[in-house]
Amino acid sequence: MAAFAYREFGLSLHSSKRDLVYSRLLKRLHALGMHRFHDYCDLLESADGRGEHDLVVSALTTNVTHFFREGHHFDLLANLVVKPRLAELKSGARLRIWSAGCSSGMEPYSIAMTLLDVLPEAAQQNIRILATDVDPAILARARAGLFSADEVKPIPDRMKSWGVQQAEGGQQQIASKVQKLVRFGELNLMQDWPLRGPLDAIFCRNVAIYFDKQTQARLWQRFASLLAPGGMLFIGHSERLSGPAEAGFSSVGITAYCKL
Template sequence: MNTMRPAGEPDYTDADFQRVRRIAQEEAGIYFPDTKRTLVYSRVSRRVREAGHASFQRYLDFVQAPGGRNEMEKLICALTTNVTSFFREKTHFTHLEEVVVPRLAAQVRAGGRGRLWSAACSTGQEPWSIAMSVLSAFPDAHGHDVRVLATDINSDVVSQAAAGIYPRAEAEAISAEKQSRFMEPYGDDALRFTGGIRSLPAFRVLNLNADWPMKGTFAAIFCRNVVIYFDEATRERLWCRLAERLEPGGFLYVGHSERVASKNQCGLEQVAPTIYRKEP
């Protein structure tokens, strides 16, 4: 059934919605139920207009053509949200500082390496929060082989995250002590991460449902408020892939509405409502 839009708005049909839904599933593992038809329109229609197409059909034809790969990335980015804040779900960072980092510090000082992963870093508040927590509990971490891998499917937000610049209002969740220690004024009303902390995060573009280039394991992985976009099979597959990348005894942090169901399959033991530990 064709749905006519107001003048100037691209035509959008049920077939278009089904097509966007298939693309999202195939490209990024994102699942949109029938109830999200209007949401899909609101997120994609801007891309249709900016790419200069009069209808979703013509836009999707272009996206799926050989020359449309760059626009395909922009489409997937439009379908995902990037809501985040510093030290969001503070219990995770308390656990990180009190449980994970002391073990990581001992491992690193004995000649090993320490790796943590922010698996959907968005505009960077999560990995920078991880880095601040690491340095709060392990002040000389930046002088050792310690890194925070920060990845996201959206190249625009990865670039923004790597810059490490945030409005002062957004940085209010960071204590005055941490602001003074890790940040410096930037422009009229912003703060920028500075000094040794900048050596910890490494920002990369990565689709969690594609191949992963990294080979090592992590002491902790933050993968929060990501699987809510996936169907059950994709969720369970991702949990197990993440578990494989954890060190024995390493921790997985998930979003407040997320659960890892397949303990026997993935070897993850729940130690708190949103914290899982890989069996040693």
């Protein structure tokens, strides 16, 4: 299982995680009527097991997120990426931001609200946010844009007034002008990226924690190749930029970097 998870998704499953992996995948074995992990691993390696891959990565990763998590990153996005370019953005200049590992969509929607807060007409400009994740089930929830009242509490009140609407059953619906800025897509970071640079900012937070140091270093390099000079890279609070790519960035805040 460890070799499969590393090869397909870059996940580093140390022996210390054996019990965690066992407990999370046991439900899949039961659902398939299997009794041995050896049989399950054989299924994953077979042509018939391709459909099971998405369920494996969903089980082995944790989609923990919330709106405006690590709020200083959104302040930096507004002050260093958007505000200095307001005039040209209003005139149709291109702005592209990637939320890599977007989970249920709270991160890209927070990015969109940040842009609209600074530039209310952002949805009518040449501005787009690409939001990707390897888990198709969590992407379906992200596209729906429906959240509970508790989940939307971290959204600043000034943004909540125009960014969130009441929906049926007490749920909260992300407003259409916020959703218009975001394009969701399924993407495995270990495979080819059908993205066209240059990008102005990349958010990849609490994703690299699942990778070993070597895989992280390759990931940072690939991000660097897509970013425009002056582009921003935001990573998780427990992650650190490392490897050859480090020399190409300057730190501009806590786990926030600017490409030189």
